[in-house]
Amino acid sequence: MAVTGLRCKECEAGYPLEARYVCEQCFGPLEVAYDHSGLDPAEARRKIQAGSPGIWRYADFLPFEERPPSTRTSLEPGMTPLVRADRLAERLGLGEVFVKNDAANPTHSFKDRVVGVAVAKARELGFTTLACASTGNLANAVAAHAAAAGLDSYVFVPADLEEQKLLATSVYGTELVGVNGNYDDVNRLCTELCETRPWAFVNVNLRPYYSEGSKTVAFEVVEQLGWQLPDRIVCPIASGSLFTRIGRGFQDWIDLGLVEGELPAFSGAQAEGCGPVAQAYAQGWEICKPTRPDTIAKSLAIGDPADGPYALELARRTGGSVTAVSDDEIRDGIRLLAETTGIFTETAGGVTVATLRRLAEAGEIDHSERVVVAITGEGLKTLDATRDSFRMTEIEPTLADFEASAACVQPAAA
Amino acid sequence: MAITVKIPAQLRGVTKGESEVEVDGETVGEALDAVFDQHSDLRARITEDGALRRFVNVYVSGEDIRFQDGLETSLSNGDEVTILPAVAGG
Numbered sequence: 226m227a228v229t230g231l232r233c234k235e236c237e238a239g240y241p242l243e244a245r246y247v248c249e250q251c252f253g254p255l256e257v258a259y260d261h262s263g264l265d266p267a268e269a270r271r272k273i274q275a276g277s278p279g280i281w282r283y284a285d286f287l288p289f290e291e292r293p294p295s296t297r298t299s300l301e302p303g304m305t306p307l308v309r310a311d312r313l314a315e316r317l318g319l320g321e322v323f324v325k326n327d328a329a330n331p332t333h334s335f336k337d338r339v340v341g342v343a344v345a346k347a348r349e350l351g352f353t354t355l356a357c358a359s360t361g362n363l364a365n366a367v368a369a370h371a372a373a374a375g376l377d378s379y380v381f382v383p384a385d386l387e388e389q390k391l392l393a394t395s396v397y398g399t400e401l402v403g404v405n406g407n408y409d410d411v412n413r414l415c416t417e418l419c420e421t422r423p424w425a426f427v428n429v430n431l432r433p434y435y436s437e438g439s440k441t442v443a444f445e446v447v448e449q450l451g452w453q454l455p456d457r458i459v460c461p462i463a464s465g466s467l468f469t470r471i472g473r474g475f476q477d478w479i480d481l482g483l484v485e486g487e488l489p490a491f492s493g494a495q496a497e498g499c500g501p502v503a504q505a506y507a508q509g510w511e512i513c514k515p516t517r518p519d520t521i522a523k524s525l526a527i528g529d530p531a532d533g534p535y536a537l538e539l540a541r542r543t544g545g546s547v548t549a550v551s552d553d554e555i556r557d558g559i560r561l562l563a564e565t566t567g568i569f570t571e572t573a574g575g576v577t578v579a580t581l582r583r584l585a586e587a588g589e590i591d592h593s594e595r596v597v598v599a600i601t602g603e604g605l606k607t608l609d610a611t612r613d614s615f616r617m618t619e620i621e622p623t624l625a626d627f628e629a630s631a632a633c634v635q636p637a638a639a
Numbered sequence: 640m641a642i643t644v645k646i647p648a649q650l651r652g653v654t655k656g657e658s659e660v661e662v663d664g665e666t667v668g669e670a671l672d673a674v675f676d677q678h679s680d681l682r683a684r685i686t687e688d689g690a691l692r693r694f695v696n697v698y699v700s701g702e703d704i705r706f707q708d709g710l711e712t713s714l715s716n717g718d719e720v721t722i723l724p725a726v727a728g729g
Contacts, residue, residue: 235694247649247724252685252694254726358728412728413698417721420648429727464729512693515705529703531726534693 227264228288231255231433234535242290244350244430254531255433257288259477266482270452273444279303280338280441286477287441288434293345300373302337303441305329307449307597313565313578317585320592323455325446326568326600332369332393333603334362334524334571335442335467340427342438344370347425353377356424358415360408360463360524361390362602367427368399379424381411387523389606407518409529432466439467443474446597447484454479454486457590459581460599461573462493462502462547463525465532467601472539489597491539492589493547494580496520496572500549502533506540507547513537521552521610522572524602546589554579559604559611569604577601640714642670645721646681653680667697668710670720685722696725 231240235253246255269285276282280303281293293299306326314322330337340363347355356379357367364380371378380394384403395401404411419429427435446455454475462468472491478484495503498520501513513533518526530536540547550558558578563569570578581598584590604611618632627633644660651658660677664670675682685695690710697704698721704712714720 247647247694247726249649249652250684252649252692252724252726254694408728409703410701413696413701413703413723416723416727419727426727428729432727466729515703517706527729529696529725529728531728 227259227261227285228290229258229260232258242288244352244425246430246432257433257437259286261481264481269481269483273448277301280341280438283441283444286444287342288346288437289349291349293342294348294374299341299345300331300337300370302330302341304445307446308566308568310566310598313562314596316561316565317582318592319585319590319594319596321595322581323446323450323595323597324562324566324568324600325442325597327442328568328570328574328600328603332362332365333606334366335439335599335601336362336366337370338441339363339435339438339466340366340370343425343427343431343435344374344376346431346434347376347427348374350425352423352425354379354422354424356415356418356422356426357381357428358408358412358426359428360526361386361394361606362524363428364390364394364399364401365606368394368397368401371399372397381415383407383411383523387607387609389608393606408527409515412527412529436466436470439470440474440477442467442599443471444478447475447478450595452484454484455489455597456594457490457492457545457596458599459492459494459577459584459596461525461577461601462495462530462536463527463573464530465493465502465536467599468493469532469535469539471599472543488543491543491545492580492584493536493540493545494577495547495549496522496525496555496576497549497551498522499526499528500547501528502530502536503547503549505533505537505547511537520555520572521607522555522576523607524571524573525576546584548580548583550576550579550583554582556610556614558582560614562600563604568600570600571602571604571607572610573602574600574604575610640664640716640718642714642717643719644670644674645719647723649724650681650684650722653684654678664714666710666714667699667704667712667720670714671697671710694725696723697721698723
């Protein structure tokens with residue numbers, strides 16, 4: 226295995242591969258360090274292609290000291306469809322758009338990737354209880370993966386979360402705790418709890434490992450494009466972990482020679498009702514000012530994004546951007562994606578598609594660009610956002626009533 | 640003002656293992672200075688050029704001081720000031 230230790234992203238102090246996430250010297254975040262010296266890119270590509278159908282095919286690039294579980298003994302996420310969205314591209318006047326549909330994961334969001342890695346690492350480290358602070362999708366994933374692995378779990382969420390996300394968590398038999406507060410309150414509570422409970426909080430004390438799971442989005446996109454890089458990624462930003470780790474995944478493979486080219490432009494997507502990274506981007510700040518979220522995009526409602534500074538740096542370095550869109554644009558984005566691709570996404574995907582539309586309409590995306598849009602979750606999880614948006618014609622069960630109704634827009638065959 | 644400052648596990652190496660420090664102070668900044676007087680190595684761990692490092696969060700009775708007056712946030716007798724890492728979540 227290539228993993229060597231943990232390292233501070235700020236001061237580069239080194240630490241052993243334990244359940245720790247903060248540098249004791251400077252309080253910076255820790256990340257996983259690898260040593261891939263001597264790696265033969267052609268051999269690595271062959272090994273990946275002969276590997277597991279999902280993310281375990283990338284085990285050599287994930288933070289394990291032992292082999293991760295097989296697809297037969299875990300809810301293996303990943304290798305979600307990369308769909309060529311020609312009609313979406315046409316509607317927006319763009320050249321080439323692909324949708325990376327992470328709703329097609331075991332619990333219908335990209336969070337299966339990070340939780341899959343965190344749970345495997347938790348077992349390697351000997352934990353028997355999982356926990357998390359979640360805006361919903363993570364809650365679903367932690368509860369499900371704990372059930373699959375036979376581990377206990379505690380899931381902490383804001384109490385006002387969408388009912389679908391609460392139901393799709395508690396069904397797995399987790400200890401679901403609704404906190405009267407927003408996500409940042411939940412996160413603070415979990416950071417404090419982490420000191421006194423012998424639990425694997427996937428996004429607190431296991432966060433360095435957990436976030437590595439997001440790199441698999443980049444690995445899959447490269448593989449699915451025939452070992453090529455896209456020109457631009459449009460991706461939602463909540464904490465900024467997914468956004469920045471996708472960047473790191475591409476960079477790792479460029480550095481190792483598995484793929485040739487430059488990092489894509491990273492275009493971040495946030496909601497106006499919770500856009501601390503977009504605000505900092507627009508203002509030219511290097512750090513984010515925390516905000517109190519008020520948006521229908523609850524899965525992105527993190528007012529104090531842990532990876533905000535790194536997300537800003539990545540967007541600026543790659544010629545990308547960070548955009549904030551309104552709740553109405555989010556609803557329109559959900560519909561636009563559904564109508565042009567057959568993919569029904571949740572509010573976070575609406576944010577992402579609305580951002581793509583904004584960039585397209587502003588002429589920010591060149592017609593020659595190959596754009597990948599990261600759709601991170603499933604529309605059935607946020608039904609409130611689309612509840613009043615549909616049209617239905619009600620009729621009696623007769624031919625005549627149908628013929629006379631507004632729904633009968635195509636005449637009967639002669 | 641009697642204030643309790645709660646020290647996170649990651650910093651207890653420089654507070655001789657203490658998880659709470661009792662100090663006096665009218666503001667968050669004064670309370671933290673009083674803690675630094677007792678545990679001088681703590682200052683460099685969480686501050687840089689007189690300001691909090693960017694990955695340090697400070698709360699007064701659960702409220703993030705960035706929604707208040709930062710280090711100038713005033714304290715009441717019995718308040719609890721909590722120092723926590725800002726790198727969790729998401």
